[in-house]
Amino acid sequence: MTIITSRFERRSERRAGREDTESSGGTRKLGVTRKLSTRRSDRHRGEPWRDWAAIGLLNHGQMLLVALIAPSWPYLLLAALPLSLTFATGTLTILHDAGHHRFARKVWPNVFATQTAIPLGFFVQHWTLKHRVHHRSSQVFPIDEPTRNTTVRMHQGIERKPIHRYQHLYAWFLYAFAWVGELDSQITYVRKGNIVGLEVPPFRVRLGQWLFEKAFWAVVIAPYVYLLGAGKFALYFMVAMSLGAVQAAVVLVVGHINEGLYAPSEQPAPKDWSRHLVATTASFNTTSLPMRWLTGGMTHHLAHHLKPVAPRYQLPQLHDTVVAKVVKASGLPHVEYPTLTAATVSHYRRLRELGQTDGGPPVVTGPTAS
Structure with a gap:
Protein backbone atom coordinates (compact mmCIF):
# COMPACT_ATOMS: atom_id res chain seq x y z
CA MET A 1 0.00 0.00 0.00
CA ASP A 42 -6.99 33.94 0.15
CA ARG A 43 -9.88 31.64 1.04
CA HIS A 44 -12.75 34.08 0.42
CA ARG A 45 -14.25 33.76 3.90
CA GLY A 46 -17.38 35.73 3.05
CA GLU A 47 -18.90 33.07 0.80
CA PRO A 48 -18.91 30.18 3.31
CA TRP A 49 -20.22 32.36 6.15
CA ARG A 50 -22.97 33.72 3.90
CA ASP A 51 -24.03 30.18 3.02
CA TRP A 52 -23.76 29.19 6.69
CA ALA A 53 -26.29 31.90 7.57
CA ALA A 54 -28.67 30.97 4.74
CA ILE A 55 -28.59 27.21 5.28
CA GLY A 56 -28.66 27.52 9.06
CA LEU A 57 -31.74 29.74 8.83
CA LEU A 58 -33.47 27.27 6.51
CA ASN A 59 -32.71 24.26 8.70
CA HIS A 60 -33.52 25.82 12.06
CA GLY A 61 -36.54 27.69 10.70
CA GLN A 62 -38.09 24.41 9.55
CA MET A 63 -37.27 22.51 12.72
CA LEU A 64 -38.56 25.30 14.96
CA LEU A 65 -41.79 25.61 12.99
CA VAL A 66 -42.43 21.88 13.18
CA ALA A 67 -41.56 21.80 16.89
CA LEU A 68 -44.02 24.62 17.64
CA ILE A 69 -46.86 23.26 15.49
CA ALA A 70 -46.28 19.61 16.54
CA PRO A 71 -48.14 18.13 13.54
CA SER A 72 -49.59 14.63 13.48
CA TRP A 73 -47.49 11.72 12.18
CA PRO A 74 -48.43 11.91 8.48
CA TYR A 75 -47.76 15.65 8.27
CA LEU A 76 -44.57 15.18 10.26
CA LEU A 77 -43.30 12.84 7.54
CA LEU A 78 -44.25 15.34 4.83
CA ALA A 79 -42.40 18.09 6.73
CA ALA A 80 -39.27 15.93 6.65
CA LEU A 81 -39.07 16.20 2.85
CA PRO A 82 -38.01 19.88 2.55
CA LEU A 83 -35.74 19.46 5.58
CA SER A 84 -33.96 16.60 3.81
CA LEU A 85 -33.12 18.93 0.91
CA THR A 86 -31.59 21.60 3.16
CA PHE A 87 -29.77 18.91 5.16
CA ALA A 88 -28.26 17.59 1.91
CA THR A 89 -27.34 21.08 0.71
CA GLY A 90 -25.77 21.86 4.07
CA THR A 91 -23.73 18.66 4.01
CA LEU A 92 -22.44 19.37 0.51
CA THR A 93 -21.73 23.02 1.32
CA ILE A 94 -21.08 23.70 5.02
CA LEU A 95 -19.40 20.40 5.95
CA HIS A 96 -17.37 20.47 2.75
CA ASP A 97 -16.22 24.05 3.39
CA ALA A 98 -15.33 23.11 6.97
CA GLY A 99 -13.26 20.22 5.64
CA HIS A 100 -11.20 22.71 3.65
CA HIS A 101 -11.02 25.12 6.64
CA ARG A 102 -12.75 27.78 4.57
CA PHE A 103 -14.46 29.30 7.62
CA ALA A 104 -11.14 29.86 9.38
CA ARG A 105 -7.68 28.35 9.63
CA LYS A 106 -8.36 27.29 13.20
CA VAL A 107 -10.44 24.19 13.82
CA TRP A 108 -13.12 25.50 16.16
CA PRO A 109 -14.86 27.98 13.78
CA ASN A 110 -15.27 25.16 11.25
CA VAL A 111 -16.70 22.88 13.94
CA PHE A 112 -19.01 25.67 15.12
CA ALA A 113 -20.25 26.40 11.59
CA THR A 114 -21.03 22.76 10.86
CA GLN A 115 -22.69 21.85 14.15
CA THR A 116 -24.89 24.95 14.18
CA ALA A 117 -25.95 25.12 10.52
CA ILE A 118 -26.49 21.37 9.90
CA PRO A 119 -26.98 19.64 13.27
CA LEU A 120 -26.59 16.09 11.95
CA GLY A 121 -23.94 14.89 14.40
CA PHE A 122 -20.95 15.02 12.07
CA PHE A 123 -17.46 14.60 13.52
CA VAL A 124 -15.89 17.51 11.68
CA GLN A 125 -12.29 16.98 12.74
CA HIS A 126 -12.38 13.36 11.59
CA TRP A 127 -14.16 14.17 8.32
CA THR A 128 -11.58 16.85 7.57
CA LEU A 129 -8.77 14.30 7.77
CA LYS A 130 -10.64 11.83 5.55
CA HIS A 131 -11.34 14.54 3.01
CA ARG A 132 -7.69 15.56 2.98
CA VAL A 133 -6.77 11.98 2.08
CA HIS A 134 -9.47 11.99 -0.60
CA HIS A 135 -7.91 15.05 -2.25
CA ARG A 136 -4.40 13.62 -2.01
CA SER A 137 -5.38 10.17 -3.27
CA SER A 138 -8.67 10.61 -5.08
CA GLN A 139 -10.12 7.19 -5.98
CA VAL A 140 -6.80 5.42 -5.36
CA PHE A 141 -7.53 1.95 -4.00
CA PRO A 142 -7.38 1.21 -1.10
CA ILE A 143 -6.21 4.57 0.27
CA ASP A 144 -9.35 6.61 -0.46
CA GLU A 145 -12.01 5.34 1.96
CA PRO A 146 -14.94 5.01 -0.53
CA THR A 147 -12.90 2.62 -2.68
CA ARG A 148 -12.82 0.12 0.20
CA ASN A 149 -16.60 -0.33 0.35
CA THR A 150 -17.42 -4.04 0.06
CA THR A 151 -21.23 -3.83 0.21
CA VAL A 152 -21.39 -1.71 -2.94
CA ARG A 153 -18.44 -2.46 -5.23
CA MET A 154 -17.23 0.98 -6.34
CA HIS A 155 -13.73 0.02 -7.41
CA GLN A 156 -12.45 -2.86 -9.50
CA GLY A 157 -9.90 -3.59 -6.75
CA ILE A 158 -12.68 -4.98 -4.53
CA GLU A 159 -13.40 -8.69 -4.91
CA ARG A 160 -16.58 -9.18 -6.88
CA LYS A 161 -19.20 -11.24 -5.03
CA PRO A 162 -22.52 -12.72 -6.24
CA ILE A 163 -24.54 -10.08 -4.36
CA HIS A 164 -22.81 -7.32 -6.34
CA ARG A 165 -24.67 -8.48 -9.43
CA TYR A 166 -27.69 -6.60 -8.07
CA GLN A 167 -25.93 -3.58 -6.57
CA HIS A 168 -27.30 -1.21 -9.22
CA LEU A 169 -30.72 -1.99 -7.71
CA TYR A 170 -30.01 -2.03 -3.98
CA ALA A 171 -27.32 0.69 -3.72
CA TRP A 172 -29.93 3.47 -3.69
CA PHE A 173 -31.51 2.04 -0.55
CA LEU A 174 -28.12 1.81 1.13
CA TYR A 175 -27.36 5.43 0.27
CA ALA A 176 -30.17 6.37 2.68
CA PHE A 177 -28.13 4.79 5.47
CA ALA A 178 -24.84 6.45 4.58
CA TRP A 179 -25.07 8.14 7.99
CA VAL A 180 -24.78 4.70 9.64
CA GLY A 181 -21.57 4.05 7.74
CA GLU A 182 -20.31 7.51 8.67
CA LEU A 183 -20.99 6.87 12.36
CA ASP A 184 -19.17 3.54 12.13
CA SER A 185 -16.26 5.33 10.45
CA GLN A 186 -16.18 7.87 13.29
CA ILE A 187 -16.12 5.20 16.00
CA THR A 188 -13.44 3.19 14.18
CA TYR A 189 -11.31 6.32 13.89
CA VAL A 190 -11.69 7.10 17.59
CA ARG A 191 -10.69 3.53 18.47
CA LYS A 192 -7.90 2.95 15.95
CA GLY A 193 -6.92 6.29 14.39
CA ASN A 194 -7.12 4.64 10.97
CA ILE A 195 -6.33 7.53 8.61
CA VAL A 196 -3.87 6.37 5.95
CA GLY A 197 -0.81 8.54 5.41
CA LEU A 198 -1.62 11.21 8.01
CA GLU A 199 -0.52 11.74 11.58
CA VAL A 200 -3.54 11.55 13.89
CA PRO A 201 -3.94 12.69 17.51
CA PRO A 202 -3.53 10.13 20.31
CA PHE A 203 -6.56 8.16 21.49
CA ARG A 204 -7.45 10.42 24.42
CA VAL A 205 -7.45 13.47 22.14
CA ARG A 206 -9.55 11.71 19.49
CA LEU A 207 -12.05 10.60 22.11
CA GLY A 208 -12.20 14.08 23.61
CA GLN A 209 -12.80 15.66 20.21
CA TRP A 210 -15.56 13.18 19.40
CA LEU A 211 -17.32 13.63 22.76
CA PHE A 212 -17.09 17.42 22.51
CA GLU A 213 -18.61 17.56 19.03
CA LYS A 214 -21.38 15.13 19.97
CA ALA A 215 -22.17 17.17 23.08
CA PHE A 216 -22.23 20.36 21.00
CA TRP A 217 -24.64 18.70 18.56
CA ALA A 218 -26.87 17.49 21.42
CA VAL A 219 -27.11 21.02 22.84
CA VAL A 220 -28.14 22.39 19.43
CA ILE A 221 -30.99 19.90 18.91
CA ALA A 222 -32.11 19.73 22.58
CA PRO A 223 -34.74 22.52 22.28
CA TYR A 224 -36.45 20.77 19.37
CA VAL A 225 -36.46 17.44 21.23
CA TYR A 226 -38.04 19.17 24.24
CA LEU A 227 -40.73 20.97 22.23
CA LEU A 228 -41.69 18.14 19.91
CA GLY A 229 -41.04 15.16 22.13
CA ALA A 230 -38.29 12.58 21.75
CA GLY A 231 -40.33 10.08 19.70
CA LYS A 232 -41.73 12.53 17.18
CA PHE A 233 -38.44 14.37 16.82
CA ALA A 234 -36.54 11.12 16.27
CA LEU A 235 -38.92 10.13 13.47
CA TYR A 236 -38.86 13.58 11.86
CA PHE A 237 -35.09 13.89 12.16
CA MET A 238 -34.16 10.40 10.97
CA VAL A 239 -36.49 10.49 7.95
CA ALA A 240 -35.05 13.87 6.92
CA MET A 241 -31.51 12.66 7.56
CA SER A 242 -32.00 9.45 5.55
CA LEU A 243 -33.63 11.18 2.58
CA GLY A 244 -30.96 13.87 2.69
CA ALA A 245 -28.28 11.17 2.75
CA VAL A 246 -29.58 9.79 -0.54
CA GLN A 247 -29.50 13.22 -2.16
CA ALA A 248 -26.01 14.06 -0.91
CA ALA A 249 -24.65 10.59 -1.72
CA VAL A 250 -25.91 10.72 -5.30
CA VAL A 251 -24.29 14.11 -5.90
CA LEU A 252 -20.98 12.83 -4.54
CA VAL A 253 -20.84 9.39 -6.18
CA VAL A 254 -21.70 10.60 -9.69
CA GLY A 255 -18.56 12.74 -9.52
CA HIS A 256 -16.25 9.73 -9.20
CA ILE A 257 -18.15 6.49 -9.89
CA ASN A 258 -19.35 6.79 -13.44
CA GLU A 259 -18.95 5.51 -16.96
CA GLY A 260 -15.64 6.51 -18.49
CA LEU A 261 -13.97 6.90 -15.08
CA TYR A 262 -11.62 4.05 -14.22
CA ALA A 263 -9.67 4.64 -11.03
CA PRO A 264 -6.16 3.23 -10.54
CA SER A 265 -4.83 1.08 -7.73
CA GLU A 266 -1.65 3.08 -7.23
Whole structure:
Protein backbone atom coordinates (compact mmCIF):
# COMPACT_ATOMS: atom_id res chain seq x y z
CA MET A 1 0.00 0.00 0.00
CA THR A 2 1.30 3.43 -0.86
CA ILE A 3 1.47 5.83 2.05
CA ILE A 4 0.94 9.44 1.10
CA THR A 5 3.16 11.57 3.27
CA SER A 6 3.25 15.29 3.79
CA ARG A 7 6.52 15.27 1.81
CA PHE A 8 4.61 14.11 -1.27
CA GLU A 9 2.08 16.86 -0.74
CA ARG A 10 4.82 19.48 -0.44
CA ARG A 11 6.49 18.24 -3.63
CA SER A 12 3.15 18.37 -5.47
CA GLU A 13 2.40 21.86 -4.20
CA ARG A 14 5.86 23.13 -5.16
CA ARG A 15 5.49 21.66 -8.65
CA ALA A 16 2.02 23.14 -9.03
CA GLY A 17 3.32 26.45 -7.77
CA ARG A 18 6.13 26.47 -10.35
CA GLU A 19 3.71 25.69 -13.17
CA ASP A 20 1.22 28.31 -12.05
CA THR A 21 3.79 31.05 -11.74
CA GLU A 22 5.15 30.63 -15.25
CA SER A 23 3.45 33.46 -17.09
CA SER A 24 3.33 35.23 -20.39
CA GLY A 25 1.95 38.73 -20.74
CA GLY A 26 0.59 38.67 -17.18
CA THR A 27 -1.33 35.44 -17.76
CA ARG A 28 -0.53 32.15 -16.05
CA LYS A 29 0.62 29.11 -17.97
CA LEU A 30 -2.83 27.57 -17.75
CA GLY A 31 -4.52 30.80 -18.77
CA VAL A 32 -5.73 31.74 -15.31
CA THR A 33 -5.20 35.27 -14.08
CA ARG A 34 -3.89 36.00 -10.64
CA LYS A 35 -7.42 36.88 -9.61
CA LEU A 36 -8.14 33.13 -9.51
CA SER A 37 -5.37 32.49 -6.99
CA THR A 38 -6.37 29.94 -4.35
CA ARG A 39 -3.51 30.37 -1.93
CA ARG A 40 -4.23 29.54 1.68
CA SER A 41 -4.10 33.26 2.52
CA ASP A 42 -6.99 33.94 0.15
CA ARG A 43 -9.88 31.64 1.04
CA HIS A 44 -12.75 34.08 0.42
CA ARG A 45 -14.25 33.76 3.90
CA GLY A 46 -17.38 35.73 3.05
CA GLU A 47 -18.90 33.07 0.80
CA PRO A 48 -18.91 30.18 3.31
CA TRP A 49 -20.22 32.36 6.15
CA ARG A 50 -22.97 33.72 3.90
CA ASP A 51 -24.03 30.18 3.02
CA TRP A 52 -23.76 29.19 6.69
CA ALA A 53 -26.29 31.90 7.57
CA ALA A 54 -28.67 30.97 4.74
CA ILE A 55 -28.59 27.21 5.28
CA GLY A 56 -28.66 27.52 9.06
CA LEU A 57 -31.74 29.74 8.83
CA LEU A 58 -33.47 27.27 6.51
CA ASN A 59 -32.71 24.26 8.70
CA HIS A 60 -33.52 25.82 12.06
CA GLY A 61 -36.54 27.69 10.70
CA GLN A 62 -38.09 24.41 9.55
CA MET A 63 -37.27 22.51 12.72
CA LEU A 64 -38.56 25.30 14.96
CA LEU A 65 -41.79 25.61 12.99
CA VAL A 66 -42.43 21.88 13.18
CA ALA A 67 -41.56 21.80 16.89
CA LEU A 68 -44.02 24.62 17.64
CA ILE A 69 -46.86 23.26 15.49
CA ALA A 70 -46.28 19.61 16.54
CA PRO A 71 -48.14 18.13 13.54
CA SER A 72 -49.59 14.63 13.48
CA TRP A 73 -47.49 11.72 12.18
CA PRO A 74 -48.43 11.91 8.48
CA TYR A 75 -47.76 15.65 8.27
CA LEU A 76 -44.57 15.18 10.26
CA LEU A 77 -43.30 12.84 7.54
CA LEU A 78 -44.25 15.34 4.83
CA ALA A 79 -42.40 18.09 6.73
CA ALA A 80 -39.27 15.93 6.65
CA LEU A 81 -39.07 16.20 2.85
CA PRO A 82 -38.01 19.88 2.55
CA LEU A 83 -35.74 19.46 5.58
CA SER A 84 -33.96 16.60 3.81
CA LEU A 85 -33.12 18.93 0.91
CA THR A 86 -31.59 21.60 3.16
CA PHE A 87 -29.77 18.91 5.16
CA ALA A 88 -28.26 17.59 1.91
CA THR A 89 -27.34 21.08 0.71
CA GLY A 90 -25.77 21.86 4.07
CA THR A 91 -23.73 18.66 4.01
CA LEU A 92 -22.44 19.37 0.51
CA THR A 93 -21.73 23.02 1.32
CA ILE A 94 -21.08 23.70 5.02
CA LEU A 95 -19.40 20.40 5.95
CA HIS A 96 -17.37 20.47 2.75
CA ASP A 97 -16.22 24.05 3.39
CA ALA A 98 -15.33 23.11 6.97
CA GLY A 99 -13.26 20.22 5.64
CA HIS A 100 -11.20 22.71 3.65
CA HIS A 101 -11.02 25.12 6.64
CA ARG A 102 -12.75 27.78 4.57
CA PHE A 103 -14.46 29.30 7.62
CA ALA A 104 -11.14 29.86 9.38
CA ARG A 105 -7.68 28.35 9.63
CA LYS A 106 -8.36 27.29 13.20
CA VAL A 107 -10.44 24.19 13.82
CA TRP A 108 -13.12 25.50 16.16
CA PRO A 109 -14.86 27.98 13.78
CA ASN A 110 -15.27 25.16 11.25
CA VAL A 111 -16.70 22.88 13.94
CA PHE A 112 -19.01 25.67 15.12
CA ALA A 113 -20.25 26.40 11.59
CA THR A 114 -21.03 22.76 10.86
CA GLN A 115 -22.69 21.85 14.15
CA THR A 116 -24.89 24.95 14.18
CA ALA A 117 -25.95 25.12 10.52
CA ILE A 118 -26.49 21.37 9.90
CA PRO A 119 -26.98 19.64 13.27
CA LEU A 120 -26.59 16.09 11.95
CA GLY A 121 -23.94 14.89 14.40
CA PHE A 122 -20.95 15.02 12.07
CA PHE A 123 -17.46 14.60 13.52
CA VAL A 124 -15.89 17.51 11.68
CA GLN A 125 -12.29 16.98 12.74
CA HIS A 126 -12.38 13.36 11.59
CA TRP A 127 -14.16 14.17 8.32
CA THR A 128 -11.58 16.85 7.57
CA LEU A 129 -8.77 14.30 7.77
CA LYS A 130 -10.64 11.83 5.55
CA HIS A 131 -11.34 14.54 3.01
CA ARG A 132 -7.69 15.56 2.98
CA VAL A 133 -6.77 11.98 2.08
CA HIS A 134 -9.47 11.99 -0.60
CA HIS A 135 -7.91 15.05 -2.25
CA ARG A 136 -4.40 13.62 -2.01
CA SER A 137 -5.38 10.17 -3.27
CA SER A 138 -8.67 10.61 -5.08
CA GLN A 139 -10.12 7.19 -5.98
CA VAL A 140 -6.80 5.42 -5.36
CA PHE A 141 -7.53 1.95 -4.00
CA PRO A 142 -7.38 1.21 -1.10
CA ILE A 143 -6.21 4.57 0.27
CA ASP A 144 -9.35 6.61 -0.46
CA GLU A 145 -12.01 5.34 1.96
CA PRO A 146 -14.94 5.01 -0.53
CA THR A 147 -12.90 2.62 -2.68
CA ARG A 148 -12.82 0.12 0.20
CA ASN A 149 -16.60 -0.33 0.35
CA THR A 150 -17.42 -4.04 0.06
CA THR A 151 -21.23 -3.83 0.21
CA VAL A 152 -21.39 -1.71 -2.94
CA ARG A 153 -18.44 -2.46 -5.23
CA MET A 154 -17.23 0.98 -6.34
CA HIS A 155 -13.73 0.02 -7.41
CA GLN A 156 -12.45 -2.86 -9.50
CA GLY A 157 -9.90 -3.59 -6.75
CA ILE A 158 -12.68 -4.98 -4.53
CA GLU A 159 -13.40 -8.69 -4.91
CA ARG A 160 -16.58 -9.18 -6.88
CA LYS A 161 -19.20 -11.24 -5.03
CA PRO A 162 -22.52 -12.72 -6.24
CA ILE A 163 -24.54 -10.08 -4.36
CA HIS A 164 -22.81 -7.32 -6.34
CA ARG A 165 -24.67 -8.48 -9.43
CA TYR A 166 -27.69 -6.60 -8.07
CA GLN A 167 -25.93 -3.58 -6.57
CA HIS A 168 -27.30 -1.21 -9.22
CA LEU A 169 -30.72 -1.99 -7.71
CA TYR A 170 -30.01 -2.03 -3.98
CA ALA A 171 -27.32 0.69 -3.72
CA TRP A 172 -29.93 3.47 -3.69
CA PHE A 173 -31.51 2.04 -0.55
CA LEU A 174 -28.12 1.81 1.13
CA TYR A 175 -27.36 5.43 0.27
CA ALA A 176 -30.17 6.37 2.68
CA PHE A 177 -28.13 4.79 5.47
CA ALA A 178 -24.84 6.45 4.58
CA TRP A 179 -25.07 8.14 7.99
CA VAL A 180 -24.78 4.70 9.64
CA GLY A 181 -21.57 4.05 7.74
CA GLU A 182 -20.31 7.51 8.67
CA LEU A 183 -20.99 6.87 12.36
CA ASP A 184 -19.17 3.54 12.13
CA SER A 185 -16.26 5.33 10.45
CA GLN A 186 -16.18 7.87 13.29
CA ILE A 187 -16.12 5.20 16.00
CA THR A 188 -13.44 3.19 14.18
CA TYR A 189 -11.31 6.32 13.89
CA VAL A 190 -11.69 7.10 17.59
CA ARG A 191 -10.69 3.53 18.47
CA LYS A 192 -7.90 2.95 15.95
CA GLY A 193 -6.92 6.29 14.39
CA ASN A 194 -7.12 4.64 10.97
CA ILE A 195 -6.33 7.53 8.61
CA VAL A 196 -3.87 6.37 5.95
CA GLY A 197 -0.81 8.54 5.41
CA LEU A 198 -1.62 11.21 8.01
CA GLU A 199 -0.52 11.74 11.58
CA VAL A 200 -3.54 11.55 13.89
CA PRO A 201 -3.94 12.69 17.51
CA PRO A 202 -3.53 10.13 20.31
CA PHE A 203 -6.56 8.16 21.49
CA ARG A 204 -7.45 10.42 24.42
CA VAL A 205 -7.45 13.47 22.14
CA ARG A 206 -9.55 11.71 19.49
CA LEU A 207 -12.05 10.60 22.11
CA GLY A 208 -12.20 14.08 23.61
CA GLN A 209 -12.80 15.66 20.21
CA TRP A 210 -15.56 13.18 19.40
CA LEU A 211 -17.32 13.63 22.76
CA PHE A 212 -17.09 17.42 22.51
CA GLU A 213 -18.61 17.56 19.03
CA LYS A 214 -21.38 15.13 19.97
CA ALA A 215 -22.17 17.17 23.08
CA PHE A 216 -22.23 20.36 21.00
CA TRP A 217 -24.64 18.70 18.56
CA ALA A 218 -26.87 17.49 21.42
CA VAL A 219 -27.11 21.02 22.84
CA VAL A 220 -28.14 22.39 19.43
CA ILE A 221 -30.99 19.90 18.91
CA ALA A 222 -32.11 19.73 22.58
CA PRO A 223 -34.74 22.52 22.28
CA TYR A 224 -36.45 20.77 19.37
CA VAL A 225 -36.46 17.44 21.23
CA TYR A 226 -38.04 19.17 24.24
CA LEU A 227 -40.73 20.97 22.23
CA LEU A 228 -41.69 18.14 19.91
CA GLY A 229 -41.04 15.16 22.13
CA ALA A 230 -38.29 12.58 21.75
CA GLY A 231 -40.33 10.08 19.70
CA LYS A 232 -41.73 12.53 17.18
CA PHE A 233 -38.44 14.37 16.82
CA ALA A 234 -36.54 11.12 16.27
CA LEU A 235 -38.92 10.13 13.47
CA TYR A 236 -38.86 13.58 11.86
CA PHE A 237 -35.09 13.89 12.16
CA MET A 238 -34.16 10.40 10.97
CA VAL A 239 -36.49 10.49 7.95
CA ALA A 240 -35.05 13.87 6.92
CA MET A 241 -31.51 12.66 7.56
CA SER A 242 -32.00 9.45 5.55
CA LEU A 243 -33.63 11.18 2.58
CA GLY A 244 -30.96 13.87 2.69
CA ALA A 245 -28.28 11.17 2.75
CA VAL A 246 -29.58 9.79 -0.54
CA GLN A 247 -29.50 13.22 -2.16
CA ALA A 248 -26.01 14.06 -0.91
CA ALA A 249 -24.65 10.59 -1.72
CA VAL A 250 -25.91 10.72 -5.30
CA VAL A 251 -24.29 14.11 -5.90
CA LEU A 252 -20.98 12.83 -4.54
CA VAL A 253 -20.84 9.39 -6.18
CA VAL A 254 -21.70 10.60 -9.69
CA GLY A 255 -18.56 12.74 -9.52
CA HIS A 256 -16.25 9.73 -9.20
CA ILE A 257 -18.15 6.49 -9.89
CA ASN A 258 -19.35 6.79 -13.44
CA GLU A 259 -18.95 5.51 -16.96
CA GLY A 260 -15.64 6.51 -18.49
CA LEU A 261 -13.97 6.90 -15.08
CA TYR A 262 -11.62 4.05 -14.22
CA ALA A 263 -9.67 4.64 -11.03
CA PRO A 264 -6.16 3.23 -10.54
CA SER A 265 -4.83 1.08 -7.73
CA GLU A 266 -1.65 3.08 -7.23
CA GLN A 267 -0.78 6.64 -6.41
CA PRO A 268 0.08 8.61 -9.54
CA ALA A 269 3.40 10.39 -9.79
CA PRO A 270 3.21 14.15 -9.09
CA LYS A 271 3.76 14.93 -12.77
CA ASP A 272 0.69 12.82 -13.63
CA TRP A 273 -1.59 14.23 -10.96
CA SER A 274 -3.71 16.44 -13.22
CA ARG A 275 -4.17 13.57 -15.67
CA HIS A 276 -5.24 11.35 -12.79
CA LEU A 277 -7.93 13.85 -11.79
CA VAL A 278 -9.28 13.98 -15.34
CA ALA A 279 -9.41 10.18 -15.39
CA THR A 280 -11.32 9.91 -12.11
CA THR A 281 -13.62 12.95 -11.89
CA ALA A 282 -16.86 13.92 -13.64
CA SER A 283 -18.85 17.16 -13.74
CA PHE A 284 -22.51 17.92 -14.45
CA ASN A 285 -24.93 20.85 -14.82
CA THR A 286 -22.02 23.25 -15.24
CA THR A 287 -24.23 26.09 -16.53
CA SER A 288 -26.84 26.03 -13.74
CA LEU A 289 -26.39 28.54 -10.91
CA PRO A 290 -29.19 27.08 -8.70
CA MET A 291 -27.77 23.57 -9.06
CA ARG A 292 -24.28 24.84 -8.25
CA TRP A 293 -25.58 26.35 -5.01
CA LEU A 294 -27.70 23.34 -4.04
CA THR A 295 -24.76 20.96 -4.53
CA GLY A 296 -22.08 23.10 -2.93
CA GLY A 297 -20.27 23.51 -6.25
CA MET A 298 -20.05 19.77 -6.91
CA THR A 299 -21.40 20.47 -10.40
CA HIS A 300 -17.81 21.53 -11.21
CA HIS A 301 -16.18 18.56 -9.50
CA LEU A 302 -13.04 18.49 -11.62
CA ALA A 303 -12.49 22.23 -11.21
CA HIS A 304 -12.81 21.79 -7.46
CA HIS A 305 -10.22 19.01 -7.36
CA LEU A 306 -7.79 21.07 -9.41
CA LYS A 307 -8.31 24.15 -7.20
CA PRO A 308 -9.74 22.79 -3.92
CA VAL A 309 -10.15 26.09 -2.03
CA ALA A 310 -11.45 28.15 -4.95
CA PRO A 311 -14.75 29.83 -4.04
CA ARG A 312 -17.84 28.52 -5.76
CA TYR A 313 -18.43 31.66 -7.79
CA GLN A 314 -15.06 31.13 -9.51
CA LEU A 315 -15.76 27.53 -10.54
CA PRO A 316 -17.37 28.34 -13.92
CA GLN A 317 -14.35 30.45 -14.90
CA LEU A 318 -12.01 27.70 -13.74
CA HIS A 319 -14.07 25.23 -15.76
CA ASP A 320 -13.56 27.27 -18.92
CA THR A 321 -9.85 27.89 -18.34
CA VAL A 322 -7.94 25.51 -16.07
CA VAL A 323 -10.15 22.48 -16.67
CA ALA A 324 -10.27 22.94 -20.44
CA LYS A 325 -6.48 23.20 -20.72
CA VAL A 326 -5.71 20.38 -18.29
CA VAL A 327 -8.13 18.08 -20.13
CA LYS A 328 -6.54 18.97 -23.46
CA ALA A 329 -3.04 18.34 -22.10
CA SER A 330 -4.08 15.00 -20.59
CA GLY A 331 -5.30 13.53 -23.87
CA LEU A 332 -8.27 12.06 -21.98
CA PRO A 333 -11.94 12.94 -22.41
CA HIS A 334 -13.61 15.11 -19.79
CA VAL A 335 -16.56 13.13 -18.46
CA GLU A 336 -19.30 15.77 -18.18
CA TYR A 337 -23.08 15.40 -18.09
CA PRO A 338 -25.68 18.01 -19.06
CA THR A 339 -27.82 17.26 -16.00
CA LEU A 340 -27.67 15.51 -12.64
CA THR A 341 -30.29 13.09 -13.95
CA ALA A 342 -28.04 12.08 -16.85
CA ALA A 343 -25.11 11.64 -14.47
CA THR A 344 -27.24 9.51 -12.14
CA VAL A 345 -28.39 7.24 -14.97
CA SER A 346 -24.78 6.79 -16.02
CA HIS A 347 -23.82 6.04 -12.40
CA TYR A 348 -26.52 3.34 -12.39
CA ARG A 349 -24.95 1.76 -15.48
CA ARG A 350 -21.48 1.96 -13.96
CA LEU A 351 -22.68 0.22 -10.78
CA ARG A 352 -24.14 -2.54 -12.95
CA GLU A 353 -20.86 -2.79 -14.86
CA LEU A 354 -18.82 -3.05 -11.66
CA GLY A 355 -21.27 -5.59 -10.21
CA GLN A 356 -21.43 -7.90 -13.21
CA THR A 357 -17.92 -7.62 -14.72
CA ASP A 358 -14.43 -6.86 -13.54
CA GLY A 359 -15.30 -3.21 -14.06
CA GLY A 360 -13.22 -2.29 -17.05
CA PRO A 361 -9.50 -1.61 -17.33
CA PRO A 362 -8.11 1.01 -14.96
CA VAL A 363 -6.62 4.10 -16.51
CA VAL A 364 -2.86 4.04 -15.92
CA THR A 365 -1.85 7.46 -14.68
CA GLY A 366 1.19 6.63 -12.60
CA PRO A 367 4.88 6.31 -13.40
CA THR A 368 4.23 3.28 -15.64
CA ALA A 369 2.08 5.30 -18.07
CA SER A 370 3.51 5.17 -21.57
